[in-house]
Structures are given as C-alpha cells and as structure tokens.
Amino acid sequence: MERKERRWRKGIFFFGCCLLLMVMLRIGTTYMSTGKEIQTEQIKVFVSILPQKYFVQRIGGEQVAVEVMVGPGQNPATYEPLPQQMSALAHTQLYFRIGVPFETAWIDKLQELNPDLLMIDTREGVPLRSMETPHHHADGEGEADHHEAGLLDPHIWLDPLFVKIQAETICRALAALDPGHQEDYTANLAVFLAELDQLHADLTVAFQSLPTKKLMVFHPAWGYLTDRYGLTQVPIEVEGKEPGPREMAKLIDYARAEGIRVIFIQSQFNTEAATAVARAVNGQVVSIDPLAEDYLDNLRQIAQVIRAFCIVI
Numbered sequence: 001m002e003r004k005e006r007r008w009r010k011g012i013f014f015f016g017c018c019l020l021l022m023v024m025l026r027i028g029t030t031y032m033s034t035g036k037e038i039q040t041e042q043i044k045v046f047v048s049i050l051p052q053k054y055f056v057q058r059i060g061g062e063q064v065a066v067e068v069m070v071g072p073g074q075n076p077a078t079y080e081p082l083p084q085q086m087s088a089l090a091h092t093q094l095y096f097r098i099g100v101p102f103e104t105a106w107i108d109k110l111q112e113l114n115p116d117l118l119m120i121d122t123r124e125g126v127p128l129r130s131m132e133t134p135h136h137h138a139d140g141e142g143e144a145d146h147h148e149a150g151l152l153d154p155h156i157w158l159d160p161l162f163v164k165i166q167a168e169t170i171c172r173a174l175a176a177l178d179p180g181h182q183e184d185y186t187a188n189l190a191v192f193l194a195e196l197d198q199l200h201a202d203l204t205v206a207f208q209s210l211p212t213k214k215l216m217v218f219h220p221a222w223g224y225l226t227d228r229y230g231l232t233q234v235p236i237e238v239e240g241k242e243p244g245p246r247e248m249a250k251l252i253d254y255a256r257a258e259g260i261r262v263i264f265i266q267s268q269f270n271t272e273a274a275t276a277v278a279r280a281v282n283g284q285v286v287s288i289d290p291l292a293e294d295y296l297d298n299l300r301q302i303a304q305v306i307r308a309f310c311i312v313i
Contacts, residue, residue: 043178045094046085048103049076050293051157052096052122052166058192059171063181067092069102070291075268076100077240086113094118094173098166099128099154120173122166128152129227132220132235151239158290159224160200160299164193199296203229206303210310214258216251218265218274221290225299236263242273252280262309264288284309 042065047053053068060066067088070076079102081089089095089110095117097103111117131151156162171189175182207229215226220235236243236251243251255261261283265271271285278285286309292298 043094043174044088044092045096046089046092047096048098048100049157050291051295052098054293054295055157055163055167055192056096056170056174059167059185059188060174061184061188063178063184064174070100072291072293073267076102076291078102081106081110086110089117090114092117093177094120096120096122096170096173098122098156099152101154118173118177120169122169123154123156124169125165126156126162128156129223132223132233132238153220153223155221155224155290157295158222158299159228160196160203161228162224163295164196167192167196195296199299200228202300203303206307207231210307212259212310214260215306215310216255216260216263216277218263218271219269221266222264234260236273236277237269242270248273248276251277255281255283262286264306266290 043060043063045056045060045064045066046069047056047066048069050068050070050072053066056064056066067085069081069085070079077100090113092114093116095110097107097119099121107119111119129152131153156166167189171185174185178185203225210231213230214232214234215222216234216236218236220233220238222233225231226233234251234254255263255277261278261281263274263278263283263285265274265285265287266289267287268291274285277283286305288302288305289298290302
C-alpha cells in the first residue's frame with residue numbers, strides 16, 4: 001500500500017513538473033542570473049517589403065520569425081493585406097514600416113487590430129528626398145531641381161549607406177524588446193554594417209566609369225541609388241501617372257538627344273510606355289528588380305546589368 005502511495009506521489013510530482021515546464025514555455029521568456037529577461041520564443045515580426053525581411057533576419061538571426069506583406073511580383077503601391085496576414089498581425093509583436101504607399105491606407109487599421117503592436121518607422125534618421133516632378137528632364141528643366149517639394153521618395157533601401165541607418169534602428173528595436181539577446185543583435189549588426197560598406201565600395205567602382213550618367217527608368221524607384229553614385233534617373237511614370245502623347249514625344253526626343261537606348265523597367269508595373277520609348281529610339285527594355293529579397297547580391301547584379309547595357313549600347 002505504501003509502495004503504491006509513493007508511486008502515486010511520484011506521478012503527481014512528475015505531472016506537476018511537466019505542467020510547470022509547459023507554462024514556462026507558454027510564457028516564452030525566462031531570466032538570466034543577471035536579471036535580464038530573455039525571449040525564449042522567436043519574436044514575431046512583420047515588414048512591408050522583402051528587402052526589409054532580409055535586414056531583420058540578418059540582425060535578429062534565429063531569435064526572429066519574419067513575415068512580409070508585399071510578396072514577390074506584387075506592387076507596394078496598390079497592395080492590400082490578405083485575411084491570413086491580418087490574422088497573423090493580431091499576434092505580432094513588431095512591425096517595421098518603411099513608407100511605401102500601401103502603408104498610408106493600412107497602418108492605422110493594423111494598429112487598431114493589435115493595440116500592443118510596436119510600430120517602428122525605419123525612415124527615422126534617413127534624409128528623405130522628394131520624388132521627381134513630372135517629366136522635368138524631358139521638359140528641359142535643370143537636373144538640380146529634382147529635390148524640390150513633392151511626394152517623399154520611399155525607396156530608401158536602395159542606398160546601402162541609408163540601409164545602415166535602418167539596420168541600426170532595427171537592432172535598437174529588437175534589443176529593447178529582448179535585452180537578453182542584445183549582444184547577439186549587436187554582433188550581427190556589426191557584421192551586416194561591414195558588408196554594406198563593402199557593397200557601397202563595389203557600387204562606387206561599378207558606376208564611376210559609366211559613359212552616360214543618365215538612366216531612363218519606367219518607375220522612379222532609383223533616386224537614392226542614383227543620388228549616391230552620381231547618376232540621374234529620368235522616369236517615364238511619375239506619381240502613378242503614365243505620360244500622355246505630348247509627354248511621350250518629349251521623352252523620346254530627350255532619349256535621342258542624350259543617346260539613351262535602354263529603358264530600365266520592373267515587373268511590378270505595366271511597361272507599355274517604356275516599350276514604346278525604346279522602340280522609338282531603336283533601343284530595348286531591361287528588367288531590374290528593386291524589391292528582391294537577397295539585397296546584397298541583387299544590388300550587385302543590378303550594377304552589373306546597368307554597366308553592361310549602358311556601356312555596350
């Protein structure tokens with residue numbers, strides 16, 4: 001009888017230990033001997049675009065689980081979150097915004113859905129440029145006025161040195177939420193910053209010997225890149241508007257006068273106007289993607305494509 005009672009007590013003790021362990025895992029945090037709280041479950045993070053996913057993963061490592069709103073081939077200007085994304089956001093801890101157009105319509109709704117969601121603006125500390133005014137290059141206006149008042153350009157991830165600022169913002173946010181892994185985040189940040197410096201050096205070399213410094217593009221996504229490396233983007237579509245017949249004629253005349261025979265496009269937009277300009281100047285359209293997830297390799301590939309077509313053609 002006593003033996004059965006001892007077994008029963010051991011069983012109860014074992015069950016209690018298992019229950020306590022399950023509770024601890026459910027809570028998802030524990031404490032180090034230093035008293036710092038450690039996140040034992042992954043931090044749930046949402047970002048707006050794929051390059052941001054790459055940035056967060058580089059800094060957060062295994063401590064983060066990152067989901068992205070705008071997937072491959074989708075347009076961040078017109079995107080609407082899916083029901084399953086809205087459901088996942090209800091259980092998300094951090095959202096890193098960047099200023100792409102769909103955020104304007106949806107950020108407040110996302111915050112209402114999850115009042116505890118920490119909304120971090122990665123534009124903090126980045127000097128924002130204005131988008132080009134409609135077809136000002138083709139109208140014969142000076143190139144110095146492309147920073148005049150207008151819509152702010154959200155494409156801040158296309159300048160590696162501005163990505164360094166964004167990465168530091170991401171690191172601070174993760175460390176504040178999970179101070180127990182601050183050293184990990186800081187170490188990951190240091191490695192990423194060094195790689196961004198190397199990317200900047202590589203792009204500087206790649207672009208400095210281009211015979212033409214003007215890039216005609218369909219969508220004006222490349223302003224931060226061209227500003228950084230002494231180039232000028234000449235957009236066909238501006239503020240979501242394609243050119244009318246008069247503007248098209250001016251763009252074609254401008255391209256001919258400048259010897260531009262390559263129009264750079266991206267798959268997220270209708271590019272019929274770019275094809276028409278290329279056909280008129282006996283040139284071609286070439287696709288480059290500012291939204292690819294593998295950020296470092298993608299920018300190096302873009303630089304190679306621009307060099308190849310701007311030098312050969």
